Amino acid sequence: MLPSIDPTTTKSWAELKVLAKESNSSIQELFQKDPKRVEKFSFELESTYFDFSKNTIDDDTMSALLALAKECELADAIKALFSGAKINQTEDRAVLHTELRRLSEKSSYSDQVRKELDKVEKASDRIINGEWKGYSGRRITDIVNIGIGGSDLGPKMVTYALRPYWKSIKPHFISNVDAQQLHEELEELNPETTLFIIASKTFTTQETMTNAETARSWFLKNGGSEPDVSRHFVAVSTNKKAVEEFGIDTENMFEFWDWVGGRYSLWSSIGLVIACTIGYSDFENLLLGAEAMDNHFKDSDFENNIPIVAALIGIWHNNFLGYESQAILPYDHRLRFLPSYLQQADMESNGKSVDRSGKKVNYQTGPIIWGEPGTNGQHAFYQLIHQGTKIIPCDFLMIANPAHEYTDHHDKLLSNFLAQPEALLKGKSKEEVQAELQESNGLDIDVLPFKIFEGNRPSTSILVNELNPFNLGMLISFYEHKIFVQGVIWNIFSFDQWGVELGKQLAKPILAEIQKKETGNHDASTSALMKGAQDMRK
Numbered sequence: 001m002l003p004s005i006d007p008t009t010t011k012s013w014a015e016l017k018v019l020a021k022e023s024n025s026s027i028q029e030l031f032q033k034d035p036k037r038v039e040k041f042s043f044e045l046e047s048t049y050f051d052f053s054k055n056t057i058d059d060d061t062m063s064a065l066l067a068l069a070k071e072c073e074l075a076d077a078i079k080a081l082f083s084g085a086k087i088n089q090t091e092d093r094a095v096l097h098t099e100l101r102r103l104s105e106k107s108s109y110s111d112q113v114r115k116e117l118d119k120v121e122k123a124s125d126r127i128i129n130g131e132w133k134g135y136s137g138r139r140i141t142d143i144v145n146i147g148i149g150g151s152d153l154g155p156k157m158v159t160y161a162l163r164p165y166w167k168s169i170k171p172h173f174i175s176n177v178d179a180q181q182l183h184e185e186l187e188e189l190n191p192e193t194t195l196f197i198i199a200s201k202t203f204t205t206q207e208t209m210t211n212a213e214t215a216r217s218w219f220l221k222n223g224g225s226e227p228d229v230s231r232h233f234v235a236v237s238t239n240k241k242a243v244e245e246f247g248i249d250t251e252n253m254f255e256f257w258d259w260v261g262g263r264y265s266l267w268s269s270i271g272l273v274i275a276c277t278i279g280y281s282d283f284e285n286l287l288l289g290a291e292a293m294d295n296h297f298k299d300s301d302f303e304n305n306i307p308i309v310a311a312l313i314g315i316w317h318n319n320f321l322g323y324e325s326q327a328i329l330p331y332d333h334r335l336r337f338l339p340s341y342l343q344q345a346d347m348e349s350n351g352k353s354v355d356r357s358g359k360k361v362n363y364q365t366g367p368i369i370w371g372e373p374g375t376n377g378q379h380a381f382y383q384l385i386h387q388g389t390k391i392i393p394c395d396f397l398m399i400a401n402p403a404h405e406y407t408d409h410h411d412k413l414l415s416n417f418l419a420q421p422e423a424l425l426k427g428k429s430k431e432e433v434q435a436e437l438q439e440s441n442g443l444d445i446d447v448l449p450f451k452i453f454e455g456n457r458p459s460t461s462i463l464v465n466e467l468n469p470f471n472l473g474m475l476i477s478f479y480e481h482k483i484f485v486q487g488v489i490w491n492i493f494s495f496d497q498w499g500v501e502l503g504k505q506l507a508k509p510i511l512a513e514i515q516k517k518e519t520g521n522h523d524a525s526t527s528a529l530m531k532g533a534q535d536m537r538k
């Protein structure tokens with residue numbers, strides 16, 4: 001159990017409010033004042049470098065933030081997390097995704113975790129080496145992971161991030177109940193050589209179950225027969241009964257447990273699609289990377305603890321400087337699904353407005369997470385980041401060594417990764433613009449004010465040596481722990497997600513009404529939309 005501590009009642013919260021009011025040095029001035037700034041606010045773990053120095057922090061803010069973490073009893077919360085205390089109180093569950101990757105040490109969970117990992121290893125080996133045959137005796141060439149939310153976003157993000165590690169299987173991901181997605185994929189697939197993974201913690205999620213049923217009908221209509229289903233459909237779930245009811249042999253079921261949250265489940269057998277695509281040993285390397293970050297998080301003092309420092313800077317931005325969102329900007333095509341993965345990880349965890357004592361909070365909690373890979377974003381929304389009225393803290397991510405040989409491209413990518421945070425920091429002054437505009441450009445309007453960049457816009461840069469499974473595992477675990485720390489300080493429950501329930505509940509009667517061509521009893525707008533949609537449908 002985590003205690004309920006209202007962070008706004010702490011001494012450090014009050015101190016931070018004063019610091020925020022008084023802070024008038026620009027980030028550039030902070031660099032000038034402190035020649036050791038980069039050293040102080042950057043960290044290296046394994047071969048990943050985290051540079052927080054371009055944020056609006058200094059020694060005073062950092063020490064007040066560290067004191068806030070102490071006053072909110074973060075150390076005990078970390079112990080509670082790792083010890084398996086039921087910190088997901090509203091669901092009466094422990095939160096133990098870290099156990100899934102605790103490979104170097106034995107614990108009371110090791111045996112069950114190892115048993116499932118062995119099963120994943122065996123299946124993925126057989127699939128990759130062609131021993132697992134489809135109904136016509138041909139090897140499996142394509143795997144379709146049917147899942148949504150945590151049963152899709154994590155596995156998909158990791159699988160595409162590790163594209164250079166792919167073996168013989170082509171992965172596909174189906175999540176949306178919109179059949180267009182399934183339809184487009186199925187058109188390309190051959191039932192003889194396709195394996196479907198039905199990935200759902202609960203095995204009740206509407207989207208996943210609907211897609212799974214449709215995939216099975218497609219399989220049966222296109223050459224497969226009932227007895228062949230077991231070679232082409234496997235399940236990953238915590239719900240044995242529902243898997244059986246769906247008609248999947250529990251021999252073909254990969255288990256995980258209620259102490260693994262959906263959005264924290266890629267490390268479990270939900271990662272089966274990852275293992276089948278990159279091979280089991282690299283799946284384990286991913287887990288080992290996460291474990292390295294877990295150990296760093298668990299064992300380092302607060303001031304040198306990378307996820308804690310990142311979390312505290314986020315709190316400073318969110319609660320004291322009023323910055324409402326956080327951009328995730330990976331300068332790597334392989335990490336293109338990182339922003340959407342982190343949207344769920346962060347916003348489903350910390351998008352809460354009731355504290356741990358059940359009281360409505362009177363301060364900001366989780367930020368809006370969004371982003372796109374660089375350099376595409378530069379030509380889309382960076383205008384607002386540079387010159388808009390909102391301050392958007394940005395995480396820039398870069399991989400030093402690419403997995404291709406087009407050095408010229410990579411030099412250009414790297415130069416952009418370096419230039420953007422520098423531009424945000426420095427801006428461009430009136431004098432600099434004036435110097436550039438020596439000669440009149442013949443326009444009627446004085447363009448000078450439009451060309452000024454105020455600068456002083458915060459960013460964090462994360463530089464990874466290479467995007468291998470180990471480093472990726474570390475990076476994901478870094479974000480998971482950052483989210484955890486923020487949830488502890490905001491005094492909220494980060495591991496439930498009641499906010500997704502109401503829409504699901506309301507969709508049920510609406511579906512029945514649509515099927516009966518009725519409009520039901522709704523608010524006037526919803527009724528008009530229902531009628532409109534029904535009239536439009538042919």
Ligand code: F6P
Pocket residue numbers: 147148149150151199200201202203204205208262263348497500
């Ligand atoms: O969106 C709500 C949610 O419960 C997520 O937390 C979860 O990742 C997703 O639905 C899918 O759930 P399941 O794996 O049970 O199908």
